[in-house]
Amino acid sequence: MGELSFMVPLTKGQVEELQRDVAGSKFQVISGDTKLIWDADNKDEVEAAAETFRRLVEKKRYAAFAVDKKGEQGKKITAFDADLEKIILVPPLAGG
DSSP: OEEEEESSOOOHHHHHHHHHHTTTSEEEEETTEEEEEEOTTOHHHHHHHHHHHHIIIIISOOEEEEEOTTSOEEEEESSOOTTOSEEEEEOOOOOO
16 A cells, blocks of 8 residues: 655645545545555556646645655655655745
């Protein structure tokens, strides 16, 4: 199992859009933490997670980080890898 975890809550409209896009995949929003979970052996779940990753990283400029099996910070990544256990996505920070 793999997991995309969003560090900030999404708006209701963004959640609804993602739910439409990942229909049939395990998608949950709990206390502002949004997660999309995939099974590496399930082609449809992997494609939904990969498309969500691409949309947020390439189009919305989120930063993506792989987390190692011990839960410790991993490295920054720029491409989706279905074999990763967990990916954390962080929205771009606004300067001030």
